[in-house]
Amino acid sequence: MLTSAQEQVIAATAPVVAEHLDAITQRFYPLMFDRYPEVKSLFNQTHQQNGGQPRALAGAILAYVQVRQNQEAARQIMETVVNKHISLDIQPHQYPIVGECLMEAIGEVLGEAVTAEVADAWGALYQELAGLLIELEEQRYQEFEQRPGGWRSARRFHIETTHQESSVIRSFILVPEDGGPVANYTPGQYIGVKLMIDGEPVHRHYSLSGMPNGRSYRLSIKRESHGLASRYFHDHLNVGDTIELLPPAGELTLVTGDEPLLLVSGGIGQTPLLPIAQEALQQGRKVIYLHAAIDAEHRAFAQTLQELAQAYPQQLSVVTVLEQDDSGDYQGRINDELLAKHIVPGVRCYFVGPHGFMKAVDESLARLGVPESHRHFEHFGPAKALNAA
Numbered sequence: 058m059l060t061s062a063q064e065q066v067i068a069a070t071a072p073v074v075a076e077h078l079d080a081i082t083q084r085f086y087p088l089m090f091d092r093y094p095e096v097k098s099l100f101n102q103t104h105q106q107n108g109g110q111p112r113a114l115a116g117a118i119l120a121y122v123q124v125r126q127n128q129e130a131a132r133q134i135m136e137t138v139v140n141k142h143i144s145l146d147i148q149p150h151q152y153p154i155v156g157e158c159l160m161e162a163i164g165e166v167l168g169e170a171v172t173a174e175v176a177d178a179w180g181a182l183y184q185e186l187a188g189l190l191i192e193l194e195e196q197r198y199q200e201f202e203q204r205p206g207g208w209r210s211a212r213r214f215h216i217e218t219t220h221q222e223s224s225v226i227r228s229f230i231l232v233p234e235d236g237g238p239v240a241n242y243t244p245g246q247y248i249g250v251k252l253m254i255d256g257e258p259v260h261r262h263y264s265l266s267g268m269p270n271g272r273s274y275r276l277s278i279k280r281e282s283h284g285l286a287s288r289y290f291h292d293h294l295n296v297g298d299t300i301e302l303l304p305p306a307g308e309l310t311l312v313t314g315d316e317p318l319l320l321v322s323g324g325i326g327q328t329p330l331l332p333i334a335q336e337a338l339q340q341g342r343k344v345i346y347l348h349a350a351i352d353a354e355h356r357a358f359a360q361t362l363q364e365l366a367q368a369y370p371q372q373l374s375v376v377t378v379l380e381q382d383d384s385g386d387y388q389g390r391i392n393d394e395l396l397a398k399h400i401v402p403g404v405r406c407y408f409v410g411p412h413g414f415m416k417a418v419d420e421s422l423a424r425l426g427v428p429e430s431h432r433h434f435e436h437f438g439p440a441k442a443l444n445a446a
Contacts, residue, residue: 323410
């Protein structure tokens with residue numbers, strides 16, 4: 058707990074730190090990678106280069122400072138961070154590394170403004186935040202480990218089968234190398250993956266695109282032309298090859314209730330929404346599954362959706378929007394007019410896709426009167442506000 062003197066210093070200096078937080082986090086990552094190269098593999102370097110990861114860290118720190126006096130709110134606002142850390146197997150011994158480099162970055166950016174008292178107060182604040190995250194993460198690690206088929210840290214899985222879902226998306230069915238069962242997860246969650254590429258560890262997380270079944274997990278991965286991990290999956294991994302998986306995590310899960318659902322996806326954004334649709338259908342809820350793709354060749358899971366529509370003819374409506382050909386239900390892009398046709402009273406909307414796609418869908422839904430509480434989305438990379446550039 059911070060002393061009253063430290064609290065006063067934080068209150069007095071928080072506006073200055075907030076003003077320079079982007080510069081601090083931009084300096085923090087190169088400093089940490091240079092001093093502790095062993096942690097570099099935990100971070101997607103594309104998100105470093107485009108500034109996404111530093112912005113996400115700055116946003117998380119600022120959000121915590123604003124709500125930290127309310128412990129319940131602080132725990133809720135850190136949930137996204139906890140989920141990302143679970144999928145990376147972040148451990149307590151790594152927090153001092155972050156604290157050391159973060160405090161040095163603050164000192165470099167703010168210079169003489171960082172007196173001994175200021176450094177002491179912000180160091181204490183970081184320790185408070187680190188303690189909260191360590192507590193929440195340990196609770197999650199223990200809970201998953203104690204599930205039937207659960208585990209702690211990495212577990213080896215081998216590729217049982219693969220299936221080409223579209224011209225750029227392939228599914229990988231993964232079963233544990235030890236032959237044991239695998240723990241269930243909540244539809245919509247993702248899972249951490251640890252690969253060895255050219256002798257170097259690479260961490261990523263991918264949505265679990267199938268329903269829990271107790272024996273296997275399914276990942277459906279788009280081959281990105283500049284994606285280190287996705288190209289490795291598509292170009293090098295075959296049936297029988299082994300990778301490591303970390304516990305599932307993620308917040309984009311089905312809200313309990315009986316409201317109808319509008320699930321809107323762009324491209325690979327289908328992967329978390331497909332199991333959410335299946336879970337909702339099993340609960341008897343009505344689902345409109347609206348998917349946008351470039352063309353028919355890029356449209357994934359067509360057969361799966363056709364089978365679901367046949368199994369739930371009174372509950373499921375599948376609507377396809379193709380930008381570059383007319384073989385779907387609509388040609389072009391999702392817009393207000395199209396969304397308005399499928400919005401019914403009380404509808405709960407989930408949408409996933411590229412940032413620009415989600416921003417456009419969110420703005421459309423807001424204009425059409427869907428309240429923020431009924432608009433749910435997930436970033437595949439570092440979280441950021443939809444109104445961010």
